[in-house]
Amino acid sequence: MIGRLNHVGVATPSIEKSAALYRDVLGATKIHDAFDMPEQGVRVCFVDVPNSQIELIEPLGEESPVHGFLKKNPAGGQHHVCFEVEDIYAARDAMTAKGASVIGSGEPRIGAHGTPVIFVHPKDMGGVLVELMETPRGTHA
Numbered sequence: 001m002i003g004r005l006n007h008v009g010v011a012t013p014s015i016e017k018s019a020a021l022y023r024d025v026l027g028a029t030k031i032h033d034a035f036d037m038p039e040q041g042v043r044v045c046f047v048d049v050p051n052s053q054i055e056l057i058e059p060l061g062e063e064s065p066v067h068g069f070l071k072k073n074p075a076g077g078q079h080h081v082c083f084e085v086e087d088i089y090a091a092r093d094a095m096t097a098k099g100a101s102v103i104g105s106g107e108p109r110i111g112a113h114g115t116p117v118i119f120v121h122p123k124d125m126g127g128v129l130v131e132l133m134e135t136p137r138g139t140h141a
């Protein structure tokens with residue numbers, strides 16, 4: 001069911017500093033402009049790597065889901081992995097049917113690439129927060 005690894009989410013207290021790390025130390029050549037997603041409580045910046053991306057995420061607002069993570073990991077760290085799926089509703093129903101907890105109401109929300117996403121709780125994913133994202137139309141999974 002899961003398709004391509006779309007991105008690895010990395011929480012950071014400073015997108016600016018983390019972007020400089022990926023550019024100046026790791027040699028990333030394409031750092032996209034950061035943008036706010038108030039409805040998701042994050043500021044986001046994508047760093048291109050061959051065949052995938054790093055998604056730098058900074059908390060936005062007091063209710064941000066990233067706040068708790070940074071309290072435990074003040075320097076930031078690997079936050080989630082995101083896989084592409086063909087049909088987000090079918091993926092959601094499959095997760096629920098297999099006993100994996102879909103976070104929130106279960107209704108997919110629009111993610112950073114403009115397609116619907118869900119999150120599956122780390123307690124059911126071997127300790128890894130898993131994001132499932134519907135593949136943007138016109139691309140392959």
Ligand SMILES: CC[C@H](C(=O)O)C(=O)SCCNC(=O)CCNC(=O)[C@H](O)C(C)(C)COP(=O)(O)OP(=O)(O)OC[C@H]1O[C@@H](n2cnc3c(N)ncnc32)[C@H](O)[C@@H]1OP(=O)(O)O
Nearest residue numbers: 009040042065068069079103111112113119122127128129
């Ligand atoms: C959607 C826009 C963008 C995109 O790509 O499109 C993004 O990806 S934005 C990413 C930020 N948004 C989210 O992460 C939404 C889903 N996350 C959540 O709802 C929460 O972060 C949640 C429920 C995973 C954890 O909530 P909270 O931190 O309040 O819970 P606890 O601190 O009590 O943690 C419970 C339990 O889970 C472990 N945990 C927490 N975060 C992670 C993580 N990122 N990876 C792995 N494990 C995590 C935590 O250690 C606790 O474990 P325990 O053994 O019970 O101590």
Ligand SMILES: [Co+2]
Nearest residue numbers: 009055082131
């Ligand atoms: Co993500």
